[in-house]
Amino acid sequence: MNSDFRKYTPIILSLLLVLSILLVFCPVSDYEFLNFDDNIYVTDNVHVCGGLSWESVKWALGATEAGFWHPLTWLSLMLDNEIFHLNAGGYHWTNVLLHIANTLLLFFVLRRMTGALWRSGFVAALFAIHPLHVESVTWIAERKDVLSGFFWTLTLWTYARYVELPGINRYLTVLLCFVLGLMSKPMAATLPVVLLLLDYWPLRRLNAANNQKKDWTLLILEKLPLAVCALVVIIITCITEHQFGAISDLKTISLPARVSNALVSYLIYIEKMFYPVKLAAYYPHPGIWPLSACISAIVALVLLTAIFIYARKRRPYLLVGWFWYLITLLPVIGFVQLGTMARADRYTYIPFIGLFIAGTWGSYEYLKQIRYGKSLLICSALSILLAFIVTARLQVEHWQNDFTLFQHAVNMTDNNFKAYHGLGMAYHKLGDDDQAIKNIRRSLSIKPDSRAHIDLGVVYMAGMRFIDAEREFAEALRLKPGNIKAHNNLGAALASQGNYDEAIPLFQEALRLDPNYEGARLNLKNAIESRNHSRQRLK
Numbered sequence: 001m002n003s004d005f006r007k008y009t010p011i012i013l014s015l016l017l018v019l020s021i022l023l024v025f026c027p028v029s030d031y032e033f034l035n036f037d038d039n040i041y042v043t044d045n046v047h048v049c050g051g052l053s054w055e056s057v058k059w060a061l062g063a064t065e066a067g068f069w070h071p072l073t074w075l076s077l078m079l080d081n082e083i084f085h086l087n088a089g090g091y092h093w094t095n096v097l098l099h100i101a102n103t104l105l106l107f108f109v110l111r112r113m114t115g116a117l118w119r120s121g122f123v124a125a126l127f128a129i130h131p132l133h134v135e136s137v138t139w140i141a142e143r144k145d146v147l148s149g150f151f152w153t154l155t156l157w158t159y160a161r162y163v164e165l166p167g168i169n170r171y172l173t174v175l176l177c178f179v180l181g182l183m184s185k186p187m188a189a190t191l192p193v194v195l196l197l198l199d200y201w202p203l204r205r206l207n208a209a210n211n212q213k214k215d216w217t218l219l220i221l222e223k224l225p226l227a228v229c230a231l232v233v234i235i236i237t238c239i240t241e242h243q244f245g246a247i248s249d250l251k252t253i254s255l256p257a258r259v260s261n262a263l264v265s266y267l268i269y270i271e272k273m274f275y276p277v278k279l280a281a282y283y284p285h286p287g288i289w290p291l292s293a294c295i296s297a298i299v300a301l302v303l304l305t306a307i308f309i310y311a312r313k314r315r316p317y318l319l320v321g322w323f324w325y326l327i328t329l330l331p332v333i334g335f336v337q338l339g340t341m342a343r344a345d346r347y348t349y350i351p352f353i354g355l356f357i358a359g360t361w362g363s364y365e366y367l368k369q370i371r372y373g374k375s376l377l378i379c380s381a382l383s384i385l386l387a388f389i390v391t392a393r394l395q396v397e398h399w400q401n402d403f404t405l406f407q408h409a410v411n412m413t414d415n416n417f418k419a420y421h422g423l424g425m426a427y428h429k430l431g432d433d434d435q436a437i438k439n440i441r442r443s444l445s446i447k448p449d450s451r452a453h454i455d456l457g458v459v460y461m462a463g464m465r466f467i468d469a470e471r472e473f474a475e476a477l478r479l480k481p482g483n484i485k486a487h488n489n490l491g492a493a494l495a496s497q498g499n500y501d502e503a504i505p506l507f508q509e510a511l512r513l514d515p516n517y518e519g520a521r522l523n524l525k526n527a528i529e530s531r532n533h534s535r536q537r538l539k
Contacts, residue, residue: 013121017103021128024392028092028138032401035425037141040066051082064240072183073144091140098146099137103128105153112160114202119364123356125385131276131392135345138399144185145349151181152188163203178226186237189230190328192223197323201316248337260289262334263297265343276391280409282418283342317361324354402426417446428459450480469493484513488520500531
């Protein structure tokens with residue numbers, strides 16, 4: 001009976017992992033698309049809404065529309081559209097199913113590499129239900145996270161097989177899975193370095209007792225094809241992000257502000273791993289942190305790194321887990337600043353695995369040496385998982401719709417211009433334009449922003465307040481002279497007041513900037529017809 005139980009334990013643990021994920025994420029069936037990148041990725045994207053076709057596949061392979069080159073993400077969303085059309089629940093469940101697959105792959109690959117069943121299961125459980133991972137799973141626009149996570153863990157699995165029995169076919173399988181991960185999200189570019197860490201532990205490919213011992217030079221050369229692929233995607237990403245305008249310049253966020261926020265954010269993420277409260281969809285950048293906070297962060301990071309390096313011979317998992325965290329978080333820690341946010345919960349989806357490994361193996365090694373250690377280990381593990389399940393389930397509920405998401409962000413953060421803007425548009429969607437105007441104005445009082453002025457103008461247009469709308473669109477155009485939507489909307493506001501001669505050049509400029517802008521084309525046609533009709537009446 002005991003041997004039978006051990007035989008089926010991996011299956012039982014897998015079922016429990018799936019059950020825990022379903023328990024946390026089951027409400028997403030009724031959740032909506034968000035006016036927070038979901039419109040860019042799905043609802044307003046004519047290519048995705050057109051479903052899968054040869055034309056859409058060709059577009060996906062070359063698209064940089066959201067500031068990234070991630071064709072597999074586009075294709076997966078197109079496939080969802082073929083199946084679910086614009087039923088948001090289906091897209092949500094695809095994310096959940098991918099997260100389940102990632103969790104199970106992580107469990108089995110860790111068990112295969114380490115031989116430790118229960119520790120591997122606990123790491124996978126933490127990955128499955130940690131509250132900071134809610135954002136990656138419940139946000140449709142973050143399909144790239146769970147999809148790249150799938151190919152990340154699949155690459156680890158194929159790499160474990162390759163190490164067990166090296167061969168060109170198995171190596172090419174590793175390379176293929178890695179490239180597919182890069183085609184889902186560029187953040188996968190750090191994986192070759194993680195594979196080097198795994199060579200050190202748990203694969204121990206440098207172990208002198210191993211007949212297939214390799215030195216670092218051979219192991220690095222082995223990763224070179226993967227590194228070349230990663231470098232190509234990094235270059236493409238930098239170019240597309242710059243063209244998309246997502247990379248902030250040093251005038252917007254200075255170098256000292258970036259460095260200080262990056263150092264402090266490394267520690268904030270660790271704090272949130274242990275104490276995941278006051279989470280939000282958007283964290284405003286604080287600017288330059290106080291010198292005391294920066295010095296404390298440097299001391300803490302250097303001290304922890306020194307401790308783990310010192311303990312590497314007896315506890316190599318600490319070194320591997322720590323550097324896994326530092327390296328995989330590096331692309332999004334803020335040295336290259338994307339937008340104006342300080343950090344994001346979704347960025348921890350892969351990096352936290354390193355900390356989970358270090359914490360799980362370290363706690364096990366410590367507690368097994370003390371009296372009642374096994375009982376304490378079991379009780380602690382169950383308590384942590386239960387607390388995370390409850391916290392994650394509560395966090396999931398904030399992602400129901402625009403209103404719940406941005407109201408929560410306003411409650412959890414201070415002076416969050418993005419949250420007030422989003423909340424204002426949520427009120428507009430609900431038909432409460434007074435509250436919409438109040439919240440968007442609050443957003444603009446914190447930080448002037450072209451998009452917020454445009455949306456405020458849209459609210460005014462809905463209320464037939466064309467002069468107010470004209471003022472907002474003009475201000476949006478002043479803040480961002482090349483804003484195509486501002487040209488079109490300002491033209492619409494002027495045309496609504498009968499000022500067709502002023503409106504027509506604005507529509508024409510919008511079309512010059514984007515010849516495929518059908519809204520501007522229709523507005524131009526209507527404005528010309530209305531002007532001609534008006535002149536004929538005057539005759």
